[in-house]
Amino acid sequence: MRRYDKNGPIALTFNALFLIFILAPLFVVCWVSFTPEGFLSMPTTEFSLRWFVAILDHPEFISAFLFSVYLAFGSATVAVALAVPAALATARYRFPGRGMIMAFFMSPLMIPHVVLGVAFLSYLSSLGWAGTYIGLVACHVILIMPYALRLVLASVTGMDKAAEQAARSLGASRWTTFRRVTIPLIMPGVTGGWVLAFITSFDELTMTLFIASPSSTTLPVRMYQHITENVDPLIASVSAVIIFITMILMFVLDRIFGLDKLLVGK
Amino acid sequence: MKRYLPPYLLSGPAVIIFVIMLAVPMIMTFMLSFKSFSFYTGITPDYGWHNYLEVVTDSYFHEIFFRTYAISIGVTLLCALIGAPEAYILNRMTKAWRSMCLLAILGPLLISVIVRTLGWALLIGNNGVINDALLLLGVIDEPLRMMYTTQAIVVALVHVLVPFMVLSVWTTLQKLDPQVENASMSLGASHFTTMYRVVLPQIMPGILAGSLIVFALTASAFATPSILGGRALKVVATTAYDEYLNTLNWPLGAAIATILLIANIVVVMSYNKYVEHKYAAVFD
Numbered sequence: 001m002r003r004y005d006k007n008g009p010i011a012l013t014f015n016a017l018f019l020i021f022i023l024a025p026l027f028v029v030c031w032v033s034f035t036p037e038g039f040l041s042m043p044t045t046e047f048s049l050r051w052f053v054a055i056l057d058h059p060e061f062i063s064a065f066l067f068s069v070y071l072a073f074g075s076a077t078v079a080v081a082l083a084v085p086a087a088l089a090t091a092r093y094r095f096p097g098r099g100m101i102m103a104f105f106m107s108p109l110m111i112p113h114v115v116l117g118v119a120f121l122s123y124l125s126s127l128g129w130a131g132t133y134i135g136l137v138a139c140h141v142i143l144i145m146p147y148a149l150r151l152v153l154a155s156v157t158g159m160d161k162a163a164e165q166a167a168r169s170l171g172a173s174r175w176t177t178f179r180r181v182t183i184p185l186i187m188p189g190v191t192g193g194w195v196l197a198f199i200t201s202f203d204e205l206t207m208t209l210f211i212a213s214p215s216s217t218t219l220p221v222r223m224y225q226h227i228t229e230n231v232d233p234l235i236a237s238v239s240a241v242i243i244f245i246t247m248i249l250m251f252v253l254d255r256i257f258g259l260d261k262l263l264v265g266k
Numbered sequence: 267m268k269r270y271l272p273p274y275l276l277s278g279p280a281v282i283i284f285v286i287m288l289a290v291p292m293i294m295t296f297m298l299s300f301k302s303f304s305f306y307t308g309i310t311p312d313y314g315w316h317n318y319l320e321v322v323t324d325s326y327f328h329e330i331f332f333r334t335y336a337i338s339i340g341v342t343l344l345c346a347l348i349g350a351p352e353a354y355i356l357n358r359m360t361k362a363w364r365s366m367c368l369l370a371i372l373g374p375l376l377i378s379v380i381v382r383t384l385g386w387a388l389l390i391g392n393n394g395v396i397n398d399a400l401l402l403l404g405v406i407d408e409p410l411r412m413m414y415t416t417q418a419i420v421v422a423l424v425h426v427l428v429p430f431m432v433l434s435v436w437t438t439l440q441k442l443d444p445q446v447e448n449a450s451m452s453l454g455a456s457h458f459t460t461m462y463r464v465v466l467p468q469i470m471p472g473i474l475a476g477s478l479i480v481f482a483l484t485a486s487a488f489a490t491p492s493i494l495g496g497r498a499l500k501v502v503a504t505t506a507y508d509e510y511l512n513t514l515n516w517p518l519g520a521a522i523a524t525i526l527l528i529a530n531i532v533v534v535m536s537y538n539k540y541v542e543h544k545y546a547a548v549f550d
Contacts, residue, residue, distance in 0.1 A: 006358065007355055007358050007359065011351075011355045011358070012355075014351060014352070014355060015352065015355050015356075015367065018348060018352045018371075019367065019370055019371070021348075021425065022370060022371055022374060022425065022428075022429075023370060023374075024385070024389065025382055025384075025385025025386050025388075025389060025422075025425060026374065026377070026381070026382065026385055027385075028385050028388050028389055028395055029381065029384055029385045029388060032388055040388065040391070040393065040394075041393075042395055042398065082279055082280040082283060083280070085276040085277065085279065085280070086276065086277045086279075086280040088276050089272070089273035089274075089276035089277040090273070090277065092273070093270075093272065093273035095270045095273045095274065096270065098273070101277055101281060104281070104284055104288075105280065105284065107288070108288065110482070110530065110531065110534060111292075111527060111530075112482075112485070112486025112503065112523075112526055112527060112530060113486065113488065114486060114488050114502075114503040114506050114507060114523065114526070115295075115486070115506075115523040115524075115526060115527045117507075117510075118295055118506060118510060118519055118520060118523040119291040119292050119294070119295040119523070120291055121510065122291075122294060122295065122298060122516060122520075123290065123291035123294055123295075126294075138283070138287050139287065141283065141287070142283075142284065142287050142288050145280070145284075199376050202378075203376070203377070203378040203379070205378065205379060205380055205488070205489050206488040206489060206503070209488075209507070210507075210510065210511070219378075220378050220379075220380050223378075223380050223381075223384075224380055224489065224492075224493075227380070227384060227387070227493055228492070228493070231384070231387055231388070231391070235384060236384070236388065239380075239381040239384050239385075242377065242378065242381055243377060243381060246373075246376050246377045247373070249376070250369065250373045250376055251369075253376075254365075254369055259368065259369060259372045259373065260368055260372060260433065260436070263372055263375060263433060
């Protein structure tokens, strides 16, 4: 019998072209970053690491990177700390306003980042929090909460309640049951939610552009400011470093969670 | 009432943070959009519709809104055109190949938009890779001008957003029974008929859901149009940014932002209504 569920040559060519389309821009960034020249060019015979060394002479990129990590770490942690009880409430209980609360938590996904930036800029400056760490964390928490909540919620919904009931009937207190049974069982979702929240916060540009100050500049904001002034090999080497770090992170995440599950949240 | 206490206590902290950090700033922005601004007095509380009137009547803003939504429609169509077949092809691959291809397609979603846009700037710049190669091959005599064009923005945004379309269609495809397709073929339908009459109707909800995400994200895109479009090709998001940080006309910026938000919500809502209505049978 002929099988109809195999890809033909046209399909495979399409797939190859599609992958080239997706990967070419990233590949070009990495390639250009190895140029030995002082200007943008594609190195063909000589390759050099001079533009990677040059990053060390630009402390503004390194401090922006460290600040981004610090901000993403704080925001993801706060977001998950809020998402776990919120997920338990919406998954375990039926109560008036449940749907509305859920929609409220997911609403940042529907608001354009530029609108959030506009709203947060005037709000933070009226509070006197503009450009402060706590101000940025508060804004990033709102932005990344839907991502954290979605994954935590998936693991709470999928969890077997019998284990909790067993712990309770064997005499464990509510708190002990939560700490020793519930938390370990939902840990994959919590970790996945934290990682996705961290990455989303780390990558965010548009909203942060409005609320960052010179002393609280994140890496994407610093890069944007640099690119709007000039595109040089330095910005390519900074991007290549980001691509490299993200690729390592991606393989680890794919091994642990499966990338499609992490991004779809099912 | 007492039995409702635990869920309210559990979700309470997050609700309080969301009210303080989301509801209040959004309402304040809405209020701000009705205030006035002049270079001499700054922002004054003369409430009125004048900022909205300015956007609605000024042809400068018409052009910006028209460009933004024209780009959004183009990007959405292109994403559906290449993303849906790709998802279909992925679904027919062996498991090992599929996870490798999925990694390559979804991985870039984890890389900042600014890095992906930079890649396009390096490819299509006046002395970028494409121009260098074409000059070297003697196809052209002088560099093609690709930067700062609408086409550049469209292509780069398709690149940035097409993973969402692939993901959305692929999720729908996983629920399908491959035997239906085999049945159609063995009953004598051609490849094309099977595609058009059997496969496409079944994955349509996935394509529509993906289109919605792509359209909404394109309409509010900032980094890619800003870097590849330059000063001349403004879109709604970059205009709001300029009003806020360059002109300092916050009330007008707030009005543009409010219009963008409301347009997004209206599009998403009416689209959902349409999809629910049309595919009620599929979802039930």
